Amino acid sequence: MIEKLLKLKEKNPKIIVGLMSGTSADGIDVAVVKVYNSGTKTKVETLGWKTFAFDEGLKKMILRNSQPETSKVDEICRLNFLLAQIYVDSIFKTLDELGIKPSEVDLIGSHGQTIQHLPNEVEIFGYKVKATLQIGDPGVIAKLSGIPTVGNFRVGDVALGGEGAPLVPYFDYLVFRSNKLNRLVLNIGGIANFTILKKNCDVEDVFAFDTGPGNMVVDSLMKLFFDREFDENGEIAQKGKVSDDLLQKMAQHPFINKKPPKSTGREEFGSNFVNQILKWSEELSLSPEDIIATATEFTVYAIYKNYENFVKPNVEVDEIIVSGGGARNKFMMWALERYFNVPVKFTDEFGISSDAKEAICFAVLANETISGNPSNIKSVTGARERTVLGGIYF
Numbered sequence: 001m002i003e004k005l006l007k008l009k010e011k012n013p014k015i016i017v018g019l020m021s022g023t024s025a026d027g028i029d030v031a032v033v034k035v036y037n038s039g040t041k042t043k044v045e046t047l048g049w050k051t052f053a054f055d056e057g058l059k060k061m062i063l064r065n066s067q068p069e070t071s072k073v074d075e076i077c078r079l080n081f082l083l084a085q086i087y088v089d090s091i092f093k094t095l096d097e098l099g100i101k102p103s104e105v106d107l108i109g110s111h112g113q114t115i116q117h118l119p120n121e122v123e124i125f126g127y128k129v130k131a132t133l134q135i136g137d138p139g140v141i142a143k144l145s146g147i148p149t150v151g152n153f154r155v156g157d158v159a160l161g162g163e164g165a166p167l168v169p170y171f172d173y174l175v176f177r178s179n180k181l182n183r184l185v186l187n188i189g190g191i192a193n194f195t196i197l198k199k200n201c202d203v204e205d206v207f208a209f210d211t212g213p214g215n216m217v218v219d220s221l222m223k224l225f226f227d228r229e230f231d232e233n234g235e236i237a238q239k240g241k242v243s244d245d246l247l248q249k250m251a252q253h254p255f256i257n258k259k260p261p262k263s264t265g266r267e268e269f270g271s272n273f274v275n276q277i278l279k280w281s282e283e284l285s286l287s288p289e290d291i292i293a294t295a296t297e298f299t300v301y302a303i304y305k306n307y308e309n310f311v312k313p314n315v316e317v318d319e320i321i322v323s324g325g326g327a328r329n330k331f332m333m334w335a336l337e338r339y340f341n342v343p344v345k346f347t348d349e350f351g352i353s354s355d356a357k358e359a360i361c362f363a364v365l366a367n368e369t370i371s372g373n374p375s376n377i378k379s380v381t382g383a384r385e386r387t388v389l390g391g392i393y394f
C-alpha cells in the first residue's frame with residue numbers, strides 16, 4: 001500500500017478525476033484533468049467534464065436529510081453508499097465518453113455531498129464541538145472504481161478549529177493570482193463565496209469567505225411559486241421589480257454583517273429563511289416576480305456588502321472572475337456590474353470552465369493531499385494550523 005502511495009506521489013503528470021456535488025443538490029460535476037507538479041508549480045489541463053443531474057426524488061431525499069426536522073438516520077446511512085455508487089457510475093460514463101480507460105486514471109478527488117455544516121462551536125459533555133458532514137463515502141468510491149480516492153477534505157481543518165470552508169481559495173491562489181491586478185474570484189453556487197487575491201499575494205495574504213446565499217434562496221422560491229428548479233437565465237427576476245423594503249429586511253440577516261472567517265449553508269439560508277421571506281412578502285403584497293427579483297438582488301447585495309465591510313478598506317479590486325451556476329443568471333450578472341462597477345469576467349477566459357471549476361478544484365486538492373502539501377489557509381478558515389487535507393482510500 002505504502003509503495004503504491006509513493007509511486008502515485010512521484011507520478012507527473014497525473015490524470016485525476018474531480019467530483020463535486022454542491023449545496024444546490026442539483027447533481028454532480030465530474031471533471032477529468034491532467035495535473036502537472038504540485039504546490040505553486042501546479043499546472044492544470046482539463047481533458048473534459050460532464051454534469052449529471054440528480055433525479056428529482058434523489059434531490060428531495062438529499063434535501064430532507066439535510067434538515068434536522070426531516071432527516072432520518074437510516075436514510076442518511078443509505079445515501080452515504082448510494083451517492084458513492086452514483087458518483088462512480090458518473091465517473092465511468094464521463095471516462096467512456098472521453099475515451100479514457102479507468103486504469104489510466106491515477107486518482108479521484110471527491111468533495112461529497114454536504115448534508116450538515118455546523119462550524120459554530122457548541123459545548124457538549126464538556127467538549128467544544130464544531131462539525132461538518134459530507135456523505136458519498138470515499139471508501140466506497142475507491143472500492144467500486146478501483147481508483148485511489150481522496151475525500152473528507154473539510155474534516156482536518158474543522159478538527160483544528162477552522163470553518164472547514166471555503167477550500168476553493170487555495171485553488172484560486174494557485175490558478176488566478178496575478179502580479180498586476182487585485183482580483184475578486186467569485187463562485188455563485190447554492191452559497192456564494194469569494195476569494196480576494198491582492199496583486200503579488202502570498203498564500204497567507206489570501207482572504208476569502210462565504211458571503212451568504214448564491215442561488216439557494218431563489219431556487220427554493222422558484223420551486224414554490226413556479227414549480228421550477230431555478231430561474232433560467234434570470235428571466236423571472238427580469239419581469240419583477242426589486243422591493244427595497246423586502247431587501248432591507250433580508251439585509252438584517254446576521255450572517256451578512258458577521259465578521260470573517262465565516263461559512264454558511266442550508267442551516268442559515270434554507271427553509272426557515274425562505275418562510276420568513278414569504279411572511280414579509282405577504283405583508284408587503286409583493287408578486288412572485290418581485291420576490292424572485294428581490295431575492296436575486298439580495299445575493300449580489302450580500303456579496304457587495306461583505307466586500308464593502310471587510311475588503312474595500314484594505315484592497316480595492318480591479319476585476320471580478322465569476323463561476324458557478326449563478327454566472328448564467330443575467331439579472332445577477334447585471335446587478336454585479338452595477339454594484340461593483342469593475343469588469344466582470346468568467347473563469348472560462350482563464351481556461352477553467354465556470355461550470356466545472358469546483359470539480360477541477362477537488363482534483364487539484366487531491367493532488368496536494370497525495371503530494372503532502374497543506375491546502376487549507378489559516379487566514380481563510382481560521383484553523384490553528386495549515387494541514388494536509390483529506391483521507392486517502394484504496
Ligand SMILES: Nc1ncnc2c1ncn2[C@@H]1O[C@H](COP(=O)(O)OP(=O)(O)OP(=O)(O)O)[C@@H](O)[C@H]1O
Pocket residue numbers: 020021022023024025026187188189190191192214215216219229230231232233234323324325326328329330358
Ligand atoms: N441557466 C441558468 N440560469 C440561471 N441559474 C442557473 C442556470 N444554470 C444553473 N443555475 C443556478 O445554479 C445552481 C447550481 O449552481 P452550482 O452547480 O454552481 O452550485 P453547487 O455547486 O451545487 O453549489 P455550491 O457551490 O454552493 O456547493 C442551480 O441550482 C441554479 O440556481
Ligand SMILES: CC(=O)N[C@H]1[C@@H]2OC[C@@H](O2)[C@@H](O)[C@@H]1O[C@H](C)C(=O)O
Pocket residue numbers: 022023114117132164165166167168169189190191192193210263264265358
Ligand atoms: C460546507 C460546504 O459544503 N460548503 C460549500 C458551500 O458551497 C459554497 C460555499 O458553501 C463553500 O463554503 C463550500 O464549497 C466550496 C467548494 C469551498 O469549500 O470553497
